Amino acid sequence: MSHGPRRIVCLTEEPTETLYALGEQDRIVGISGFTVRPAIARKQKPKVSAFTSAKIGEILKLRPDFVIGFSDIQAEIAGELIRHGVEVWISNHRSVDGIVDYIRRLGALVGAAARANAYADDLRRGLDEIAAQSARLPQRPKVYFEEWDEPLISGIQWVAELVRIAGGDDIFPERAIEPLAKQRILEDPSEVVRRAPDIVLGSWCGKKFRPEKVAARPGWDTIPAVRGAELHEIKSPIILQPGPAALTEGVGEIAKVIQRWAQRRV
Incomplete structure (x- = not known):
C-alpha cells in the first residue's frame, strides 16, 4: 500500500534527485x-518553475497534492500555491547535517523511511571517507569560495x-553562517586580498566561472591563489543545491582540487 503524496511538484533540484535515488520518481x-540531476528527469517530467518564479497555472493543471520548494526565495511561489489550496513544504536547511536530515524527512514523507535512512547513512560514510583522506594532507589551504561575482558573494554554510x-x-566562516545571499555580499573586495x-x-x-576576470581584479595579483593559478570552477548544479549532489560530486571535486594543491607542496 502506497503512503504519502502521489503527485509531487519539485520547485528545486534536490527533492527530484532524492526521490529518484529512493526509487520514488513516479x-x-x-x-x-x-x-540537471538525474539527467533522465528532464526527459520524463514537465518543467514548471525557475528558482524565483513558477508557472502557477501549469502547476495547478498537474493537480499536485504536494509541492516541495526551498528557502525564503520561494516564499511568494509557496504563498500563491497555498492560496490555491495546495499543500507546500518549504525546507530551509543550510548545513551538511541539514541536507542529510532533509533526505531522511523526505523519505519518511513518501513512506520510504528505511531506504532514505540507508541512503543518508551511505552519503555520510562517503563524507567520512573524504574527511579521513583530507586529515592526512600535509597542509591545509585557505579557500575562498565565490558564489557570484557582481557583487562578490562568498559561500553558504554547507x-x-x-x-x-x-x-x-x-x-x-563568519559569512558562511549567514543564510541569505545579501548577508554574504563582500562590500570590500580587497578583504579577499587581505585574507590571502x-x-x-x-x-x-x-x-x-571566468578565472581570468578574477585574476584581473585590482590588487588580486598578490593573492597566493592568483599567483599559483589556483582558480577553479565547481559547477553550480553540483554544489549550490542543498541536496545529494553537493555531498557526492560537489565535495569530490573540491577534494580533488585541494589534494592536487597539497601534493604540489610535498
Whole structure:
C-alpha cells in the first residue's frame, strides 16, 4: 500500500534527485527547469518553475497534492500555491547535517523511511571517507569560495563545511553562517586580498566561472591563489543545491582540487 503524496511538484533540484535515488520518481509530476540531476528527469517530467518564479497555472493543471520548494526565495511561489489550496513544504536547511536530515524527512514523507535512512547513512560514510583522506594532507589551504561575482558573494554554510571536510579552511566562516545571499555580499573586495586564499573556487550560480576576470581584479595579483593559478570552477548544479549532489560530486571535486594543491607542496 502506497503512503504519502502521489503527485509531487519539485520547485528545486534536490527533492527530484532524492526521490529518484529512493526509487520514488513516479510520484513526481513536475520539476524545476534548472534540474540537471538525474539527467533522465528532464526527459520524463514537465518543467514548471525557475528558482524565483513558477508557472502557477501549469502547476495547478498537474493537480499536485504536494509541492516541495526551498528557502525564503520561494516564499511568494509557496504563498500563491497555498492560496490555491495546495499543500507546500518549504525546507530551509543550510548545513551538511541539514541536507542529510532533509533526505531522511523526505523519505519518511513518501513512506520510504528505511531506504532514505540507508541512503543518508551511505552519503555520510562517503563524507567520512573524504574527511579521513583530507586529515592526512600535509597542509591545509585557505579557500575562498565565490558564489557570484557582481557583487562578490562568498559561500553558504554547507559549502564552507564541505570545503573543511575536503581538507581546506573557508576564509569567510563568519559569512558562511549567514543564510541569505545579501548577508554574504563582500562590500570590500580587497578583504579577499587581505585574507590571502591559497585556492579560489568559483561557482557563479548558472553562468561560467571566468578565472581570468578574477585574476584581473585590482590588487588580486598578490593573492597566493592568483599567483599559483589556483582558480577553479565547481559547477553550480553540483554544489549550490542543498541536496545529494553537493555531498557526492560537489565535495569530490573540491577534494580533488585541494589534494592536487597539497601534493604540489610535498
